[in-house]
Amino acid sequence: MQRAARSAVCGAARVPPARFFRAAPPVLAADKEALLELRRRTGLPFLQCREALRRCGGELGQVNCETDFVARNAEFQRLVEQAALGTMAHCRAAAAPPTCCTKHLLREDELAQLQGGDGGTLLSDHLALAIGKLGENLILRRAAWLRVPEEDGYIAAYAHGWLPAAAPVAMGTYGALVACRVTEPRPPAATLEEVGRKVAQHVVGMAPTAVGTPQDQPRGEEETRLLAQSFLLEPGLTVGQFLGARGALAVRDFLRFRCGEEPPGRGG
Structure with missing residues (x-):
C-alpha cells in the first residue's frame, strides 16, 4: 500500500482465540x-x-460469524x-x-x-x-x-489478532489507520514507522473517539480524546506528550475497526 x-x-x-469442547447449556424458550x-x-x-449466543450473553446484536x-x-x-x-x-x-x-x-x-x-x-x-x-x-x-x-503526510497502520502468513493485505481482529503530518526536520523512515505503529496500536487498544488537541487536559479513565489519553505503552505520558517528545508525527485523523462491530448508526 x-x-x-x-x-x-x-x-x-472473525477468528476466535481458541476452541473448547464442552456440553452446551440448554437454550431457554426466551432464547429460541x-x-x-x-x-x-x-x-x-x-x-x-x-x-x-452463549458467549455474548444472549445479546443477538453483538453476534457475528x-x-x-x-x-x-x-x-x-x-x-x-x-x-x-x-x-x-x-x-x-x-x-x-x-x-x-x-x-x-x-x-x-x-x-x-x-x-x-x-x-x-x-x-x-x-x-x-x-x-x-x-x-x-x-x-x-x-x-x-x-x-x-x-509531501508531508504519513499513514500508520496496526493490525491485532490472527494474521495469516504472507497475506497480501494485513488481517486481524482489530485494526487501525492513523493519518499524520510529518514534522520537520523529517525523521528517518524507521522512526516514522516505529512512532506511527505505536500510536496506531494505542488506537486499537484504547478506542478513542476523537483526536483532540495537544493542549487538552486529561479527564482520567473516561478520556476519549486520543491526544489526551494516557499512552498505552508509556502510561506516564499522554499520547500528545509522547508525540511531542519524539518530534516525528502530528496526528490528523484515524480509523479504528473491530471485526464484527456494527457500522455507526446501526446499533449493536
Whole structure:
C-alpha cells in the first residue's frame, strides 16, 4: 500500500482465540427467537449459533460469524484482498491529490458496487462466488479509506489478532489507520514507522473517539480524546506528550475497526 492512501475493510467473519469442547447449556424458550434469527442470518448450524449466543450473553446484536474455518480459508482471504484493493482504487479515483487529510466511509451498497482488485468484477459478484464455494453466509459490511498529502503526510497502520502468513493485505481482529503530518526536520523512515505503529496500536487498544488537541487536559479513565489519553505503552505520558517528545508525527485523523462491530448508526 502506498504511504499517502490506505484502506480498511471489515467483514462478518472473525477468528476466535481458541476452541473448547464442552456440553452446551440448554437454550431457554426466551432464547429460541434469537437462536432462530441468528440461524436465519448466518446459515450456520444450530450448535454454533447457540454457542455464539452463549458467549455474548444472549445479546443477538453483538453476534457475528464465529467460524475460524471461514476466516482461515484462502477463498475468504482472497475476498478480503479484493475488497481492500477495490477500496484503494475508490480512494485514488475519488478526487485530486489532497491538500489536507480526507476520509471516507463506504456503506454496504457502495462497497458492493466497487470493482475488485482485478479491475472488472464487482465485489458483489466476488462475494456471491465466495459464498457459493464456502457454503457459508458472508457479508461485506463496511470499508473506509484515508488520504493525506504526499509531501508531508504519513499513514500508520496496526493490525491485532490472527494474521495469516504472507497475506497480501494485513488481517486481524482489530485494526487501525492513523493519518499524520510529518514534522520537520523529517525523521528517518524507521522512526516514522516505529512512532506511527505505536500510536496506531494505542488506537486499537484504547478506542478513542476523537483526536483532540495537544493542549487538552486529561479527564482520567473516561478520556476519549486520543491526544489526551494516557499512552498505552508509556502510561506516564499522554499520547500528545509522547508525540511531542519524539518530534516525528502530528496526528490528523484515524480509523479504528473491530471485526464484527456494527457500522455507526446501526446499533449493536
